[in-house]
Amino acid sequence: MPEANISDSALSLRLARSDLLAAACPSRQVLKHVTSRWGVLILLVLEPGQLRFSALRRRIGGVSERMLAQTLKWLEGDGLVQRIAFDVVPPHVEYRLTPLGQEAAEKVRILADWIETSMPRFTEHWDTAAQDTPRRDDPA
Numbered sequence: 001m002p003e004a005n006i007s008d009s010a011l012s013l014r015l016a017r018s019d020l021l022a023a024a025c026p027s028r029q030v031l032k033h034v035t036s037r038w039g040v041l042i043l044l045v046l047e048p049g050q051l052r053f054s055a056l057r058r059r060i061g062g063v064s065e066r067m068l069a070q071t072l073k074w075l076e077g078d079g080l081v082q083r084i085a086f087d088v089v090p091p092h093v094e095y096r097l098t099p100l101g102q103e104a105a106e107k108v109r110i111l112a113d114w115i116e117t118s119m120p121r122f123t124e125h126w127d128t129a130a131q132d133t134p135r136r137d138d139p140a
Contacts, residue, residue, distance in 0.1 A: 029078075030078050033071070033074040033075055033078055033080075034075075034078075034080070034104055034108065035108075036071065036074075038060070038063055038067055038068065038071040039071055039074070039075060040108050040111075040112065041060045041063070042056065042060065042068075042071055042072065042075060042081070043075075043080070043097070043101065043104055043105040043108045044105065044108060044109060044112055045059045045060055046081065046095060046096060046097045046101070046105065047097065047102070047105040047106075047109065049096065050084070050094045050095065050096035051094060051095060051096075052092070052093065052094050052095075053068070053069075053072075053093055053094075053095070056068060056072075056095065072095060075101070079098055079100050079101075080097065080098060080100055080101035080104055081095055081096070081097060081098065081101055082095065082096050082097070082098050082101075083095055084096065
């Protein structure tokens, strides 16, 4: 039976006993790369198409050049991102998602969309939690 046809409950059962939960499971590296802050954002930014390194850096606010380069290498090593070097002067390099990367980006997009649409609930919770937490100078 192809993996894409596994029912949700069967998949949950499989995950419950999966090696992903084992400390030495190699799939944890992929999980770490895909779900890292920069990994998620790179997948989202590259989902529509190919970009140069500088364009990626401009689109992803707050990422350092070092972290962007490192995360791109991780994702490339996992087969999610393809680095395309053009034989020109000055050097020109672009990045795009592989078919596997497109699949990962679709999954990450679902989570990102859920987070964005749920932000009012998160902020409401944060506000409530801040009101319920006594300040240090409050006599409790």
